[in-house]
Amino acid sequence: MPQTSLKLASQQGLAMSPRLQQAVRLLQLSSLDFAQEVSEVVAQNPFLEQGDPLAELAHDGTPIAADVAANDEAPSFMAERAGLQAEVLIQDADEAWVSGGAPWATSGSRQADQGDDDMGLVNSVPAVTRLRPYLHVQANALKLSDRERALVGLLIESLDDDGYLRQDLAELAALAGLEPVVDEQELVQALTRVQSMEPTGVGARHxxxxxxxxxxxxxxxxxxxxxxxxxxxxxxxxxxxxxxxxxxxxxxxxxxxxxxxxxxxxxxxxxxxxYSADPMAFIVPDVVARFDKGQWVVSLNPAVVPKVSINQACSELFQRHRDARHAELAAHLRDARWMVRNVEQRFHTILCVARLIVQRQHLFLEYGEMGMRPLSLRDVAQELGLHESTVSRVINNKYMATRSGVFELKRFFSRAVHTSNGGICSTVAIRGLIKDIIDSEDPTRPYSDVAITRLLARQGLAVARRTVTKYRQMMNIEMAGQRRQRRA
Known part of the structure; x- marks a missing residue:
């Protein structure tokens, strides 16, 4: 007969506290998702308040964390910030570039600041034209009988988002519900009318x-x-x-x-x-890298840094009247302090990683893909004393604005390839070299992938032919024969 017994054992394990879980979640969010998350938390917590992110910034580009010093649990990264201050020295010209002349800024925002009308930004947003209402407007302009107009409307409402009619005409005839019963030929005629509308190609079945x-x-x-x-x-x-x-x-x-x-x-x-209803998503850079006085300076983009702080009036009122009945308010105050610290920690970590990336990849910013050096998550993690998973979360959906364009932070990481002379080269630099070879080829005698492989080997790069083909396809470059035909 089996016997049951109890035994005690101790073991060590890693458990993520609610504060750590919140910090990890905030770190991996994009700037737009992060702004929405912060707004939702501020709306639910009476001890938090949020101001204009551009109105007041700390000297290092991070939001002023009010009431942080009031708690003894200040994180250790606060002590390390002295040696990692971000130099947000936005002069008049740079300020105009960040807020007005940058690729992510809209003309509507500048017009709203210059004019007296507070609705300038709203008025600059174009109206979205939807496919089905647009087709109904065109149908109303046609001379149709009530029966024909009903069939045309039925077909328009049956179109999918691609503008295709996926349903069988016989099925639609049964759904029309008209008397006398609709035959398929009537629907074919109605479909011809729909297919004559704009945009050209709408109403097709394949x-x-x-x-x-x-x-x-x-x-x-x-x-x-x-x-x-x-x-x-x-x-x-x-x-x-x-x-x-x-x-x-x-x-x-x-x-x-x-x-x-x-x-x-x-x-x-x-x-x-x-005519899709999906809104257009714009890329908002998290950090800005600019070349100033012979060196690269990295700063946070003030537009994405929310000014989140503790509402001092609510906090002081709660402290004066605090008792055991206010346990829920105490939890709100604790969560508010965690939120302020996690927000600051997010931007501090992003800034540290971005500055190291620019330090390692400044040649890429100056000379393009040929200057890209090999860089891995482990390199950054070891340099900053972080975990590789933390670095991975930092570079996910985060962007850097440079004078060469806006790049995702992932773009600066590249695998190392060893050369025949004992050096190393990044895969991004190899792709740039392949593109330069193709751009400089004779239009009448373009290089095949095998020929490109041989040219790379002469420069000490042992790259397989299939790898050259993969890189060429990644850059959307045609095969040699197709390039010859296009240039003929």
Whole structure:
């Protein structure tokens, strides 16, 4: 008969406190998601208040953390900040560049500041035109009977977000609910009316029909006939860019077939996407790197740093009247202090990682991809005394604005490749070298992937041919034969 027993054992384990969980979650959020998270927390916690992020910043670009010193549990990173201060020295010209002239700034924000109308920014947002209402407006302009208008409206409401009609006409005829019963021929006529509307290609039932509806936009009857034949019978050859086979089948010159194929590739296979309801997402950089007085200076972007602080009036009132009945308010105050510290820790960590990245990759910022050095998460983690997972969270969905453009922090990390002379080279630099080789090739005799592999080997880079092919495809560069045809 089995016996049961109790035994005590002790072991060590790592448990994430609620504060640590919040810090980890805030660190991995993008700037937009982080701003939304902070706004939600401030709305729920009476001890937190949030001001204009551009109104008041600490001298190192981080929000002023009020009431932090009131708690004895100040994190250790506060003591380390003395040697890692960010120099946010925004002069008049730099201030205009960050707030007005940067790629992420909108003209509406500048107009709102210059004018007296507080609605300037709202007025600068374009109205979103939706596909179905747009089609209904066009249908209302047609001379149709009530029955025809009902069928056209039924088809418009049956379109998907791509602008395609995926349902069978017989099924739609049964759903019409009209008397007498709708036959399929009536729906075909109504569909023809829908397909005559803008955008061109709307109402198609498959890709071939969508492209065929756009053939009328091609100039020249002969070119239209060629396009119709390619779309109807030879889409597979079009997809593989086999213009030689298409020229033989159609009995046309290779140059004419190539021109028609390029025109087909510029057609819109998803006409409904331009009327999508999804809002356009803009990239807001978290840090700004600029070259000042012979050195690179990295600072936080003030636009993404929220001014979160403890509401001193509420905090003092609570401290004067605190008793056991106010346990819930005490928890709110504790959470508020955690939030302020976690916000500051987030930006402090991002700034430290960004400054180290610029220190290691300043040649990339100055000379482009050829200056990229190998850099791994382990290198940054060891240099800053962080865990690799922390560095991974920092560079996820975080962006840096430079004079060369806005780059995701992940862009600055590259695997090392050993050269024949014992040195190392980054994979990004190899891709840049491949692009330079292709850009400088003879248009009539482009380099094949094998030839590029040999040229790299002469420079001490042992790169496999399949790796060259992969890098070329990553840069959306065509094969040698296709480049020759395009340049002919």
């Amino acid at each position: 890709v071939q029909e969508c492209l065929a509806l756009q053939i009328s936009e091609i100039e020249g009857l002969r070119q239209q006939r060629m396009a119709r034949a390619i779309i109807r019978d030879h889409l597979d050859l079009l997809a593989t860019r086999d213009t030689d086979a298409l020229a033989r089948i159609l009995g046309q010159s290779q140059a004419d077939v190539h021109a028609v194929c390029e025109r087909i590739r510029h057609m819109d296979p998803h006409p409904g996407w331009r």
